[in-house]
Amino acid sequence: MYRTNVEQAVEKYRRHAPGYDASAARTMPLRRRVVGMLGLAPGETVLDVACGTGLSLPLLREAVGAEGRVVGVEVSPDMISLARERVAAAGWGNVSLFEASMEEAQLELQFDAVLFNYTHDVLQSPPALERIFASTRPGARIAVAGIKHPPPWLFPLRLYRLVKARPYVTTFRGLDRPWRLLEAYVADLRVEPVLFGTNYLARGTARKRPQ
Ligand SMILES: C[S@@+](CC[C@H](N)C(=O)[O-])C[C@H]1O[C@@H](n2cnc3c(N)ncnc32)[C@H](O)[C@@H]1O
Incomplete structure (x- = not known):
């Protein structure tokens, strides 16, 4: 069964970590939008999947408040160390970070909401x-916000998608419907292509799990 190539992810993000926040600045409007889609309320518990340098943490913390x-959870030591600095600088006592792959993470809470912001490898x-x-x-x-293949008739954009994505993912699998495995877990997944179909937003609610 496919699982993330952790060594490759760690290696890729060792190189990206120092410049990551600057390169992600232009995607802040989309980040705000996807966090808004979670409809968080004060007091709730939220998981930031593969949280990277923690760019979503201020938005999530603001939405759930001090209660x-x-x-x-993040597998790259270089990325999570920047997230830790962010949390320490803000002095948030209710933001916890775990260095682990999502495949191995020990999650001891039940989450009210889950954010997947540009987590293609995890979704596969x-x-x-x-x-x-x-x-x-x-x-x-x-x-969810993420990358996807644009429709086949936008062939040049498909090439662009692959070239732009390559440094940031360890697999190209599933790029036509990156959310397809989520459908087993999310009842009413609604997907909206954005940026000429090279990215997408998706939202839904977690299904009841079989006992
Ligand atoms: C494109 S970055 C996005 C980071 C963050 N979600 C954000 O919104 O800025 C993808 C992140 O996923 C992490 N990652 C990849 N596979 C992972 C896995 N299996 N478990 C945990 N983190 C993973 C990478 O190390 C990287 O930090």
Whole structure:
């Protein structure tokens, strides 16, 4: 069964970490949008899947407030160390970070909401999804932003998609419907292509899991 190539992810993000925040600045409007799609309320518990340098953490922390909880999991030591600095600088006592692959993470909470912001590799990994949804309560809100192939008739954009994505992913599998494995876990997944179909937003609610 496919799972993330962790060594490759760690190696790629060792190189990206120092410049990551600057390169992600232009995607902040989309990040705000996807976090807004979670409809977070004060006091809730939210998981930031593959949280990277923690660019979503301020938005999530603001939405759940001091009474809520934010958990970030990230496999790259270089990326998560920047997230840790962000949390320490802000002095948030209710934001917890775990250095682990999503396939191995020990998640001891039940989440009210789960954010997948540009987490293509995780979305292609059945064991990672299994672990995430074992810790997600039925009815929890799920929001996703990510990369996808544009439609076949936009052939040059498909090449652009591959070239732009290559440094940031360890697999191109599933690029036509990157959310397809989520459908088993999310009841009413609604997908909206954005940026000429080279990216997408998706949202839905977690299904009740078989006992
Ligand atoms: C494109 S970055 C996105 C980071 C963050 N979600 C954001 O919104 O800025 C993808 C991140 O996924 C992490 N990653 C890849 N596979 C992972 C896995 N199986 N478990 C945890 N993190 C993973 C990478 O190390 C990288 O930090």
